Amino acid sequence: MAAALAVAAASACGSGSAAVAEGDPILVSVSIAAPSAAPIFLAETLGYFKEEGLDVEVREIANASLQVATGQVQYGAVNTNTLMQSASEDIGLQGVCVTQVDPSYVLAVSDDTWNRRGLTESMSLKDQLTALQGEQITAVGGRTVNPGAKLLxxxxxxxxxxxxxxxxxxxxxxxxATAAFQNKQVGVIFQPQPQPDQVLSHVPGRILYSIGDSPLFSEMDNVAWSTIATSAKFAAANPDMTKKFCNAIGRANNFLDDNPDGAAEALKSVMPVDPEILKNAMPTYKWARDGSMSESDFFHGVEVLTGMGMFDQAPSPDSTRAAYTAAYQN
Structure with missing residues (x-):
């Protein structure tokens, strides 16, 4: 929440609607070069942005919401958890199209943890989880802000x-986080692919459970897990640009869903992942068709995530409406 407050303070100093200067690229932020940001990298690699007449520069920025909300960066990949926490501070960050839906996190343990905790293949998932009492996972930002930690x-x-x-x-x-597992500081990992396969390629272990294959999380079907966000003021001042940007993202989403192997091949030069591991990871992700989601479906997803305790503070109806719009989708 401290990060959101910092964004709010910064937002008071800037309009968030500054136009892109002639000759300057449109800046787009991602937090890390990972499959979760695949639509942005793919739209750039396959030329979808250029075909829309957009000159885009992708940058890795740790705190994407800060720069996007204040208009220093025009668009950014933002997970719904961050979007809704920011919305509660009324800073004007707004999701304009959807990237990932139905998150698929994988629970895995090292062989050392498996043996030390007496786990067996015949155990139920509940019994395996029960046996892991007191173990730890790593999470960037910790329990209060990391959506994976809340999902666990x-x-x-x-x-x-x-x-x-x-x-x-x-x-x-x-x-x-990867180093902590490799150094036996932790013996459990709960991450989306390819992180589990990457870690287990260095430290022997096994996968216990995958959300993507489980009926336990069926309520998350078509729930927006991440979006493309911008400043609401910037989007309103640049509607054609925002529509073109969302169109390029939608095309990338469709390519990812229809041809995950081809997407892995196209992305291998920009993602620091073993190509075979990346190829195996891509089919575990699901993407919003055409980058589109109705406002009612997005709002329903927020209700689902709220019911699962994903937010420190339950979003109000007004903040949810302010946080997302389908106005710039085709």
Whole structure:
């Protein structure tokens, strides 16, 4: 929440609607070069942005919401958790099209943890989770802000266990989180692919559970997990640009859904992942068709995420309406 307050303070100093100067590229932020940001990288690699007449520059920026909300960066990949927390501070950050839906997180353990905790293949998921009491996962930003950490809490609670049954060790970045597993600082990982496969390629272990294959999270079908966000003022001042941007993202989403192998091939030069691991990871992601989602469907998804405890503060109807619009989608 401190990050959201910082954004709010910064927003008071800037309009968030500054036009892109002639000759300057449209700046787009991603937090990390990972499959979650694939639509942006793919739209750039396959020329979708250029075909829309957009000159785009993608930058890796740790705190995307800060620069996007203040208009320093025109568009950014923002997960719904961050979007709604920012909306509660009324800073003008707005989702304009949807990227990932139906998140697929994987729970895996090292062989050392498997043996030390007495896990067996015949155990139910609940029994395996019960045996992991006191173990820790790593999460960038920690329990209060990391959506994966909150999703783990929901998984534990769905199995009748307290949300803090497995602890959360806060890390500053993904590389530190991977190193913690490799150094046996933690023995459990709960991340989307390709992180689990990457880690297990260095540290022997096994996958226990995948949300994407489980009926436990069926309520998350078609729930927006991440969006393309911008300043609401910038979008209103540049509607044609925003529509073109969303159109390019929608084309990339469709390519990712229809041809995940081709997407992996196109992305291998921009993502620091073993090409075979990346190829195996891409089909585990689901994307909003055409980048589109109705406002009512988005609002329903926020209600689902709220019911799962994904937000520190339940979003109000007004903040939810301010946080997302389908006005710039085709």
């Amino acid at each position: 809490e929901a998984l534990l609670e769905k199995n009748g266990l307290p949300g803090d049954w497995i602890g959360v060790l806060s890390m500053a970045g993904a590389s530190q």
